[in-house]
Amino acid sequence: MDVGRQEPEIVTLTLPCEERFIVVARIVVGGLAARLDLPYEHLDDLQLAAEAVLAEPLCAAADDITVELAVAERCITMSIGPVSPDVIQSALNGEHDEGIGLGILLNAVVDGIGFDQRADGAWLRMDKRVPALQRNE
Amino acid sequence: MTGQHDVETRELLRAYHEHGDARARERVVELHLPLVRALARRYVGRNEQLDDLVQVGSIGLIKAVDRFELDRGVELTTYAIPTIIGELKRHFRDKGWSVHVPRRLKELSLRLSQLVEDLSATLGRSPTVAELAEAAGTDEEHVLEALEIGQAYSALSLSSGPGNEDADTDPLRGLGTLEPGYERSEDRAVLVPGLQVLDERERKIMHLRFFAGLTQSEIAAEMGISQMHVSRLIRRSLERMREEIDVLRSSRRMG
C-alpha cells in the first residue's frame, strides 16, 4: 500500500454504542493493520486501544460513536469520538476506577494520547508509530 | 451492595446449605435478581428479550447458590458473577454464531498460536497477518477471523463457571494470594481492586504489561508461554475486570 503520500488515508467506522459491536471495530482495525503489514503485536495493541476506549461509557450524549483511522507513512492515528471529555479525562486519570485505568492501558499500547475539538464535540486521539517493514512485493 | 444485604445473604445461605431451607434459597435468588438483570442487560439485542435473558442468567445464579461454599470467605456475588455470565454466554454459544463457525476456521484458530510462535522465532519479531496467512496457506481475512474466534472461545471458556473442566475458570482461584516478589515492588498494580478477580498468573501478566511496560513478546519470553497466549490472557483479564467493575457500579446503584 502506498502510504508515502502527503495526505493520510482515512478509514472511518461508525457504530452504535453497544458492547456487541465492539468486535466489528476490532476486526476492522485488525483488517487495516493487516493491510499495512503491521506485526501482530502492533495490530493487537491497536485493537486493544480501540476496545478499551469503546468499553468506556462514552455514549451518554449520542447513540453512535466513530472510530477514525488515519494512515500516514510511519504512524496510524486512531481517533474516537465524539466523546464526553469529562468522562474520558476522568477515565484517563483513573478516577473512580477499580480497573487498570484507561490512561495506564493506553500508555502501554499507543505512543501518544490527546484530545481534538471538532464540530461535533471532543475526540480522543491516539497515535501509534509503526515500523517500516521490508515489503516482499 | 450494603453490608446488611451481605449479612442477610450469608444467613440465608447458611439456612439453605446447613438446614436445607428451600425458602431461604428462593429468597437468596430473589435478592440477587437485580444483579442478574444488570448482567443480562449487556446481552440484550441479539434477537433476545431482557426477560428471557434474565431467565437464562437466573439459572447461573441458582447454580452459584447451590454450589457456594460458606467457608470460602468470599461473597456470593464474587462467586456468582462469572457463573451468571457463563450461563448467558453459553446460551449464545449454544444457539448463536459459534455453531456456524466453519471447522476450517476453528482449526486455523487453533494453529495460529503455534504459527505466531514459530514465525516469531524465525523472523526475530512478531509476524504480520500476511506472514501468518502465508504460513497457514490461507488469506488475511481468514487469519483475522480465526484470531477473533480464538478470542471469542477464550472469552467463552473464561466465564463458564463452576462445572467447567478448565481449572483456570474457578473464580476463587488465586483470590487473596499474591506472589511475593512482584507485588511488593510496585504497588500501583496491587492497589487496583479490579485485579483481585484475576488469578496469580494473570495479575503478573497485567503487571508486567501495564505497570512495568514490557511488550507482549517480552512477557511471553519471561513467562515461557506464547505471545498469542499472552495476548489472550490480557484480553480476558481486562474483560473479567470490566465485568467485575460493571457489577460493582451497578450494585452501588442498587444500593
Added chain:
Amino acid sequence: MTSMLRLTFPSRPEYVVLSRLVLSGLARAQAIGPNELGDLKLAVTEASSNSVRHAYDRAGGTVEIVYELGDSHIAIEVWDEGCGFDARASEPEPGALDEGGLGLSIIHAVCDETRLGRASGGTGSWIRFVKRIGGEDA
C-alpha cells in the same frame, strides 16, 4: 430492532476487504448463516469494487457503506462519488479490470431486493440491497 453501522474508506482496491470484514464482525454480533454471510460478502464486494473501479480517475474519492442490521434482514447501501452501475456507456479502457457487467447481476442473484440510484445533487451513485437472514439452520 435495527442497528446502523457506517464504513468509509478511500476509493482504492486495497480497502475493499474492509467492506467484507464489517460483515465478519456483524456475524459475531448476531447469528448470520454461513451461506447468508457468503452471499452478503460477495454482494458488498461487488458494490464497493464497482465504486472503486469507477473512481480510478478521481483521486481522493471515498466509498461509504451503510449496514443496516435488523432482526431478520441486513440492508446495505453503498455510496460513491463515481458514475455508478447504470452508466456503463463507454467501453472500459483496454487492460482495465472489467467484470463485464456481472457485478450487478450477482447482487441481484444473491439478495432479495436491489435498488439503484443517483446521489442527490451530485455525480455520485448509490445502490441498496437487502438480504433476509436467519433462514439457515442454526
Added chain:
Amino acid sequence: MNFSVTTERDGDLVVITLVGEVDLYTAPDLKQELVRVVDEGAQRVLVDMSETTFIDSTTLGVLVSGLKQLRPLGGQLVLVITDSKIRRVFEITGLDRVFPIHGTRAEALRSLPASAAG
C-alpha cells in the same frame, strides 16, 4: 496482501494455483499471469482454485478474458473448484456452462490430453 499465484509449466500445459482471496486488489496478479502464459505459448491452462477462499466478478472477468485469448489459438482453460461458495459464483452468472469445472486436479488434467493441443 496474502494472495499467491503459483505457476507450473509442462510444455504447453500450464497449471496456475490461486491461494487466498481474489478481488479487485489481487486480480491484477492473476490477469498478468494469464496473459504471460498465453503469450508464452500455453495451449492448455488449468486454474486450480481448490485453495481459493473468495472470488468476485472481477475474478470472473479475468478468467473470461483469458478464455477469449486462448480460444482463437485453439487453446483450453479448465478450472478446479472444491468450495461450494466459489462454485456458486460461477452458477449465478451462468459461467459454469462456459468453463469446464472439475472437482480434482487429476480429473481436470485427464480432461486436457496432450493431443488436444495438436
